Amino acid sequence: MKLATLKDSTRDGTLIVVSRDLLRAHKADHIAPTLQAALDDWNYCGPLLEQLFNELNDSTPRYAFELDTTLLMAPLPRAYQWADASAFLNHIELVRKSLGQDMPPNYKRDPLMYQGGSDSMLGARDDLPVEDESWGIDLEAELAVVTGDIPMGIERDKVAPHLRLFMLVNDVSLRNLMPAEFAKGFGFFNSKTWTSFSPVAVTPDELGDAWDGKRLHLPMRVEVNGELLGTPDCGTDMQFHFGRLVEHAARTRPLGAGTIIGSGTISNRDGTRGSACLLEKRALETIEHGEARTPWLSFGDRVRIEMLDASGQSIFGAIDQKVVATTKRSAREAEAAEATTGSSPETEAA
Numbered sequence: 001m002k003l004a005t006l007k008d009s010t011r012d013g014t015l016i017v018v019s020r021d022l023l024r025a026h027k028a029d030h031i032a033p034t035l036q037a038a039l040d041d042w043n044y045c046g047p048l049l050e051q052l053f054n055e056l057n058d059s060t061p062r063y064a065f066e067l068d069t070t071l072l073m074a075p076l077p078r079a080y081q082w083a084d085a086s087a088f089l090n091h092i093e094l095v096r097k098s099l100g101q102d103m104p105p106n107y108k109r110d111p112l113m114y115q116g117g118s119d120s121m122l123g124a125r126d127d128l129p130v131e132d133e134s135w136g137i138d139l140e141a142e143l144a145v146v147t148g149d150i151p152m153g154i155e156r157d158k159v160a161p162h163l164r165l166f167m168l169v170n171d172v173s174l175r176n177l178m179p180a181e182f183a184k185g186f187g188f189f190n191s192k193t194w195t196s197f198s199p200v201a202v203t204p205d206e207l208g209d210a211w212d213g214k215r216l217h218l219p220m221r222v223e224v225n226g227e228l229l230g231t232p233d234c235g236t237d238m239q240f241h242f243g244r245l246v247e248h249a250a251r252t253r254p255l256g257a258g259t260i261i262g263s264g265t266i267s268n269r270d271g272t273r274g275s276a277c278l279l280e281k282r283a284l285e286t287i288e289h290g291e292a293r294t295p296w297l298s299f300g301d302r303v304r305i306e307m308l309d310a311s312g313q314s315i316f317g318a319i320d321q322k323v324v325a326t327t328k329r330s331a332r333e334a335e336a337a338e339a340t341t342g343s344s345p346e347t348e349a350a
Contacts, residue, residue: 001053003028003165004200005035005073007123012036013073017049018200019056022317025067026056035075035201039164039257042148069317074121075167075201076146076258082118082195083249084142084171084262085111087240091267091280098283111240111248114187116171118260122196124319128172128303129326130193136176137297137323141222141276141305142169143234144262145242146201150255156243160204160213163242168198168220168305168316169262175279175296198305199317206315214241218315220266222276223304224297229281230274232266234307297323 002020005013006027012034016025031048032038038045055061086092089107096103104112122128130137146165154162177191204211210218217235221228240248245261266276275281282292297303306318 001050002200002202002206003035003038003049003075004067005075005077007071007073012077017052017056018067019053020206022067022069022200022314024056024060024064026052026061026064028052036079036258039146039148042164042257069199070125072125072199073123074197075165075199076197076260077121077123079118079121079258079260080256081259082116082121082262083113083259084116084264085113085240085245085248086264087111087238087245088264088267089239090237090269091265091277094267094280094283094287098286108239111245112264113245113248114192116188116192116195118195120194122194122321124196124199124317124321126196126321127324128170128194128196128321129324130172130174130299131326131328133296133298134176135174138173138175138278139222139224139276139297139303139305140169140171140173140265140279141220141230142171142262142264142266143167143216143220144169144197144260145246147246147255147257147259147261149257150246150250150259152250152252152254154247154250156241156247159243159246162246163204164257165201165203166207166211166216166316167201167260168307168319170196170303170305170319170321171262171265172196173277173279196319196321198319202315208309210235210309214243218307218309219273220276221304221306221308222274224278225302226304228274229278230276232268232273232276234263234266236270237268238263299323299325 002018004018006016008014015028017028018025032045144167145163148162172194174191215235219231219233222230281294285293301323304320
């Protein structure tokens with residue numbers, strides 16, 4: 001089934017069920033008020049949501065409505081945990097090669113993973129507010145799973161039944177802030193800003209044979225300003241499958257229902273598949289030409305991330321976002337203009 005969260009002026013929105021073709025939806029708050037509530041009581045809520053999903057696909061229930069993805073929040077607008085990995089080693093190898101760095105020890109044995117901010121996730125059609133273009137704004141197209149309750153020390157081969165949902169991710173990075181943070185030896189913080197998610201989250205059965213219980217074998221289409229950046233396959237060259245990633249995350253602690261585990265930037269060794277982030281494209285340019293030629297994102301740029309099934313139907317809906325200057329920056333620019341000219345934009349308009 002396909003689930004989403006409707007904006008309703010609250011922090012966690014209203015749970016809705018979405019039709020398979022992404023055209024219609026139906027509120028599900030009579031089953032669970034939010035997606036997190038449904039995940040907390042999945043054995044009870046799951047079958048009821050599945051029944052509503054089937055009704056929505058087979059007929060048009062009385063209170064069904066046309067889906068407008070601009071009215072959706074992230075499926076989980078805030079999550080108890082967001083842990084992002086780097087499961088595609090080709091991405092790491094290219095970036096480190098472009099910097100003249102060796103690969104870390106045991107990189108083929110233990111996944112790289114960090115805990116990101118999970119208190120404020122962006123919806124698929126929300127703007128991406130950033131204060132300063134010089135921070136090196138980048139997209140990262142990823143795939144993520146949402147778990148049920150995971151016991152501490154779970155083995156990788158026992159993870160699949162605990163995976164409740166899949167989502168697409170845009171893990172926005174501020175590349176020029178990373179070197180100073182890495183130099184401190186304590187990892188990402190300011191350099192990892194907003195994380196955005198697909199309009200809908202889908203259960204594994206909706207993925208058909210493309211999901212083999214460990215990896216999802218479908219391409220991710222990534223565009224910047226309408227130009228194709230890449231179509232890397234999410235199953236190819238994934239060194240650490242989702243069972244392994246969850247095993248790693250739960251090695252020393254249990255994971256609560258609603259934990260989100262990201263794959264990291266999708267990356268294939270086949271160069272014809274392109275890239276899923278600007279950093280990797282710039283790394284390839286540096287390796288070939290000695291310098292990066294592709295700029296980072298600028299205000300006004302638009303990012304689109306989508307996954308289609310074998311018939312060409314969008315599975316999750318598209319992440320389609322514009323990079324914008326924050327309100328704070330806009331106000332500061334207005335103050336600077338007023339100090340220079342002696343008048344404010346409001347005064348000039350009057």
